[in-house]
Amino acid sequence: MTASVSGSPKDRVLIFDTTLRDGEQCPGATMTLEEKLEVAELLDTMGVDIIEAGFPIASNGDFEAVSLIAKQVKRATVAGLARAISADIARAGDAVRHAARPRIHTFVSTSPIHLAHQMRKSEEEVLEIITNTVTQARNLIEDIEWSAMDATRTPIDYLCRCVEAAIKAGATTINLPDTVGYATPDEYRAMFRAVRERVPNADKAIFSAHCHNDLGLAVANSLAALEGGARQIECTLNGIGERAGNAALEEIVMAIKTRGDVLPYETGIEATMLTRASKLASAATSFPVQYNKAIVGRNAFAHESGIHQDGMLKNAQTYEIMTPESVGVSKTSLVMGKHSGRAAFRNKLEELGYSLSDNQFQDAFERFKELADRKKHVYDEDIEALVDQNIAMAHDRIKLVSLHIVAGTRGPQRATMRLQVDDRIVVEEQEGNGPVDATFNAIKALVPHEAVLELYQVHAVTEGTDAQAEVSVRLSADDRSVTSRAADPDTLVASAQAYLGALNKLMSRGARLHAQHAAE
Ligand code: KIV
Numbered sequence: 001m002t003a004s005v006s007g008s009p010k011d012r013v014l015i016f017d018t019t020l021r022d023g024e025q026c027p028g029a030t031m032t033l034e035e036k037l038e039v040a041e042l043l044d045t046m047g048v049d050i051i052e053a054g055f056p057i058a059s060n061g062d063f064e065a066v067s068l069i070a071k072q073v074k075r076a077t078v079a080g081l082a083r084a085i086s087a088d089i090a091r092a093g094d095a096v097r098h099a100a101r102p103r104i105h106t107f108v109s110t111s112p113i114h115l116a117h118q119m120r121k122s123e124e125e126v127l128e129i130i131t132n133t134v135t136q137a138r139n140l141i142e143d144i145e146w147s148a149m150d151a152t153r154t155p156i157d158y159l160c161r162c163v164e165a166a167i168k169a170g171a172t173t174i175n176l177p178d179t180v181g182y183a184t185p186d187e188y189r190a191m192f193r194a195v196r197e198r199v200p201n202a203d204k205a206i207f208s209a210h211c212h213n214d215l216g217l218a219v220a221n222s223l224a225a226l227e228g229g230a231r232q233i234e235c236t237l238n239g240i241g242e243r244a245g246n247a248a249l250e251e252i253v254m255a256i257k258t259r260g261d262v263l264p265y266e267t268g269i270e271a272t273m274l275t276r277a278s279k280l281a282s283a284a285t286s287f288p289v290q291y292n293k294a295i296v297g298r299n300a301f302a303h304e305s306g307i308h309q310d311g312m313l314k315n316a317q318t319y320e321i322m323t324p325e326s327v328g329v330s331k332t333s334l335v336m337g338k339h340s341g342r343a344a345f346r347n348k349l350e351e352l353g354y355s356l357s358d359n360q361f362q363d364a365f366e367r368f369k370e371l372a373d374r375k376k377h378v379y380d381e382d383i384e385a386l387v388d389q390n391i392a393m394a395h396d397r398i399k400l401v402s403l404h405i406v407a408g409t410r411g412p413q414r415a416t417m418r419l420q421v422d423d424r425i426v427v428e429e430q431e432g433n434g435p436v437d438a439t440f441n442a443i444k445a446l447v448p449h450e451a452v453l454e455l456y457q458v459h460a461v462t463e464g465t466d467a468q469a470e471v472s473v474r475l476s477a478d479d480r481s482v483t484s485r486a487a488d489p490d491t492l493v494a495s496a497q498a499y500l501g502a503l504n505k506l507m508s509r510g511a512r513l514h515a516q517h518a519a520e
Pocket residue numbers: 022107147148149150175177178179180210212
């Protein structure tokens with residue numbers, strides 16, 4: 001069974017986005033419930049076919065996120081992940097049951113190394129598990145995806161037997177992941193061809209590719225799988241995911257769109273939303289996008305060398321295989337200043353792809369005015385940083401009210417900080433080895449916690465000495481790590497906001513923090 005669009009000579013490829021599951025699984029990329037809902041809404045609007053919303057058995061928070069996304073999403077299929085365990089499948093079924101199009105995605109390892117060391121089961125035992133768990137899932141919901149974890153290191157004969165059993169038990173999509181990012185494109189293509197040729201009931205399922213990027217081959221492997229007969233690709237925004245990440249959605253979509261001559265497929269993705277989606281994912285996870293990242297990196301359409309600039313001026317096609325506009329990059333970046341009014345600001349937000357509620361708009365406009373008072377030119381990037389931060393902070397329990405720093409060559413540096421914790425205001429003064437240390441010491445005194453600072457990074461949002469500083473902070477506690485990002489023309493304010501953002505994320509995940517001390 002292939003998904004094709006009537007009247008089109010091109011085969012339709014289903015885009016299965018797993019930013020909220022495999023993407024969120026990578027250390028530090030934790031998203032809050034509100035952030036997940038926002039990402040899901042954008043994925044749905046953008047035309048993603050299947051949204052993997054999470055792993056419902058993993059925690060109550062995950063279950064709640066998947067259920068709310070299932071209720072909110074209008075168009076896309078919403079999938080919940082489940083191991084090949086009865087309780088997992090029941091929980092996933094419960095979480096997605098309110099979706100317009102629900103799916104349970106269940107998986108089990110099939111490779112000898114996983115069977116011997118992780119599962120401690122024989123091949124025959126795993127075959128029986130596949131039949132039982134897929135049958136259980138299919139009795140709950142019609143749309144069932146089954147994945148052979150570590151498929152690329154599974155002997156082909158056994159893989160074919162597993163796939164046949166899964167389809168026989170009712171799986172409608174068969175996913176053959178390159179779980180450890182080991183395959184090459186030729187091998188991955190050949191595996192799909194072999195399985196589809198050899199499994200007698202293969203025509204009753206759609207085949208899916210799921211690639212990790214350990215050798216930098218995730219996108220190439222996913223595209224090769226299409227030649228092998230796969231018609232679903234599993235991917236994430238900005239390629240985030242376990243270890244080196246998953247195949248990047250924006251790269252898959254634009255490779256298919258740009259190279260239709262050799263890749264005769266189409267997706268349902270509105271490519272002009274890719275830049276916005278990438279920025280939202282980056283803001284929600286606080287994972288910066290590398291400057292030279294294909295399609296959505298800051299430099300993806302920048303031409304620096306004289307020869308390139310000369311060619312571009314004569315004809316853009318000399319050095320550009322796709323236009324910035326085709327992925328949603330706006331032509332001009334210089335935008336507004338302190339004289340810009342509400343209408344212009346609203347217009348700019350729409351152009352950047354935001355649709356804010358009245359309250360969110362009001363907050364964002366006030367922050368924009370404050371910024372425009374302090375900074376001569378407000379660029380698109382400044383507005384994006386400001387709005388994303390506003391959205392991320394909307395549900396924070398701890399908020400920065402004020403920060404006063406004494407710094408300079410004659411130490412010790414000192415920070416006086418005022419915080420709002422729930423509805424109480426608390427104040428503290430602390431010294432430190434430098435102003436950042438003093439700022440973080442003040443936070444620790446106000447909100448005692450055991451979280452460890454894993455990363456502190458600063459870079460400028462735009463150019464110029466009045467540019468906003470964007471600070472990333474990663475904290476870890478109880479085997480969980482979260483990252484938060486904040487921007488402000490004052491580096492120390494941005495540092496405090498980023499640290500507090502990470503603390504808020506940890507608190508919303510129930511880590512051991514002692515905010516009550518601050519509220520006393
Ligand atoms: O990489 C993998 O094998 C997975 C499965 C759960 C599909 O993420």
